[in-house]
Amino acid sequence: MSEHTPSPAEGPAQGPVPEAFHRRPYSFVRRGDRLTARRQKAWDDWAPTRVLDVPRVRTDTSVHPDHEFDAAAAFGREAPLVVEVGSGLGEARTAAVNTLVATQLFYLLNARFLKRSSFGLHSLRGNPALLIATLALACFQLAFTYLPSLQGLFGSAPLDGAHWLSALISGVVVFVLVEIEKAVLRSFEARHA
Numbered sequence: 001m002s003e004h005t006p007s008p009a010e011g012p013a014q015g016p017v018p019e020a021f022h023r024r025p026y027s028f029v030r031r032g033d034r035l036t037a038r039r040q041k042a043w044d045d046w047a048p049t050r051v052l053d054v055p056r057v058r059t060d061t062s063v064h065p066d067h068e069f070d071a072a073a074a075f076g077r078e079a080p081l082v083v084e085v086g087s088g089l090g091e092a093r094t095a096a097v098n099t100l101v102a103t104q105l106f107y108l109l110n111a112r113f114l115k116r117s118s119f120g121l122h123s124l125r126g127n128p129a130l131l132i133a134t135l136a137l138a139c140f141q142l143a144f145t146y147l148p149s150l151q152g153l154f155g156s157a158p159l160d161g162a163h164w165l166s167a168l169i170s171g172v173v174v175f176v177l178v179e180i181e182k183a184v185l186r187s188f189e190a191r192h193a
Contacts, residue, residue, distance in 0.1 A: 038160065090157030094145055098159065099167040101141055105134065106171035110178040115186055117179060 035043060052074055055064040071081045110118045112127070144150050146158055 090155050094156040094159055095163045098141055099170045102167040102171035103174045105137060106175040110175050115182055
């Protein structure tokens with residue numbers, strides 16, 4: 001006995017669904033689990049205050065054709081409406097900016113000496129402005145990442161520890177690569193002196 005698999009235009013047992021609605025989304029992207037553990041946690045934390053329930057027809061991805069969305073009533077204020085489908089780019093944008101800033105900071109620490117190694121505490125001594133600038137930069141990055149007013153202005157989003165660790169590792173990699181370059185230059189100069 002063969003089992004009937006409903007076509008995309010058929011609903012479960014309720015009969016045909018209008019052609020405009022599909023039983024499941026179509027995608028050319030290979031997907032694993034529907035939600036990673038981190039995204040599931042974000043959904044659990046934020047959905048009650050960020051997700052709007054709308055009247056549906058028969059499928060989860062449908063909106064009843066008679067439904068009219070009133071943004072002012074839903075959000076309690078008049079403001080421009082921005083709609084993001086999916087988890088948004090805020091987290092990726094924030095991680096990219098913080099990684100770029102971390103690599104630039106580590107490059108700055110390394111570039112204090114053109115040929116001399118920057119490994120060690122001597123690279124932090126001698127210029128109090130460097131320490132002040134580093135602390136100010138850290139404060140600015142934390143504000144960019146976590147202050148709601150700056151999140152709205154720049155489209156940034158809060159990051160978890162894994163993103164910060166990734167940014168730190170990227171900075172260390174840049175630092176080590178520049179140190180390798182300096183060591184090669186010192187070796188080359190020693191041989192040709």
